[in-house]
Amino acid sequence: MTPAARLSAAIEVLGDIEARRRPAADALKDWGLSHRFAGSKDRAAIASLVYDSLRRKASAGWIVGETTPRAVVLGMLRLQRDLSVDAIARLCSGERFAPEPLSDEEWTRLEAAELSGAPAHVAGDFPDWIEPSLQRLLGGDLVPEMQALSTRAPLDLRVNTLKVSSRDEAHDALPHLGAVETPLSPLGLRIAPSEDGRGPAVQAEPEFLKGWIEIQDEGSQLAALLSAVKPGEQVVDLCAGGGGKTLALAAMMENQGQIYPTDNDARRLAPIHDRLTRAGVRNVQVRTPRAKADAVSDLDGRIDCVLVDAPCTGVGTWRRNPDAKWRLRPGSLETRLKEQAAVLDRAAALVKPGGRIVYITCSVLPEENDDALSVLMERNPAFSPVPVDEVLKQAGFAHLKDRARPTAHGLQLTPLTTGTDGFYIAVLRRKA
Secondary structure, eight states: OOHHHHHHHHHHHHHHHHHHTOOHHHHHHHHHHHOTTSOHHHHHHHHHHHHHHHHTHHHHHHHHTOOSHHHHHHHHHHHTSOOOHHHHHHHOOOSTTSOOOOOHHHHHHHHHOOOTTOOHHHHTTSOGGGHHHHHHHHGGGHHHHHHHTTSOOOEEEEEOTTTOSOHHHHHHTOGGGTOEEOSSOTTEEEEOOOTTSOOOOGGGSHHHHTTSEEEOOHHHHHHHHTTOOOTTOEEEETTOTTSHHHHHHHHHTTTOSEEEEBOSOHHHHTTHHHHHHHHTOOSBOOBOOOTTOOTTGGGTTOEEEEEEEOOOOOGGGTTTOHHHHHHOOHHHHHHHHHHHHHHHHHHHHHEEEEEEEEEEESOOOGGGTHHHHHHHHHHOTTEEEOOHHHHHHHHTOGGGGGTSEEOSSEEEOOHHHHSSOOOEEEEEEEOO
């Protein structure tokens, strides 16, 4: 396919996403199935155009003066990919499979690429209804913070210390990936996003298959490290999902003590078993829920640390899932808040006196973070927040305070300040 034909395909896919309000991955898959002549490089290039357009949907539409899929793609080429108007015009020739030529209005607007005077939600590319929430946390940094959340994310790896002695050893075994050490996590390697949006096939690497590395954002690595779990402790990973943080905790605990990963959705837990085997983990008992039975009821009041990677809106992952931000609705936030309250109450029952809850979200909305913990502590005064300085000191990360954003009860990581996804981490301690 020619670059112009790929552009037309991206406009078509964006139209399908808008018309059917569906995830971008589903629309791209359907397009590929109905256009089997498109090779893997073509599909990757089209996906990259689609995701970049969704990252800059509001600002791209603003400079062109329309919100149609065509306008968004044209605006993205100017803002995100920094193409000249002449270069965009060459792609839009109107020839076979190419988009129609630029109108005089489109040419003029693309030439100006004017965002001055644009409201914050346009300049920052986010839904306007969450601006008050974001403003509470970000204040005057709102637009630059949200612009950082609209960039492409790198691919981060975590080195598994149960299988390999050091980050350097893993790094030296993977020179062809061009990875560099992550600046904050001592276990991380980072691969910069490629121009075409295609990442390396890490899961086919021998080092991955041997369990030396796992794919995990540096922010998620830091969240696990800040739990400060120790060998010999009893730990519950209450919303374990596929087990990424369980694997990180097992390595921190050196396979000593016990971790009980569970999740309300048994399907989400399914991948954890193969991952545990590959990673060489031996101190984990997976608790798969059966029907409506509580899988960890026998552990109430016995646990040193309950990790709550809470269900949330996922605002902090918008670099990786840019289509999700345009599907987010106020009702989604209300649902997540109810789920968070329920899982926090469950965590509170598990913690023994003197134990702790490590609360994590991939969100930057205060309602899902500090506010959720305030509500829990009102219901259960036995819990109080551990000061951020103490959390960082215990985990050996005192320097992180200079990079992350302290909040009332915890710490907020963001792409702008820490180069990670938007993770919130807080620790609550139960009175002894």
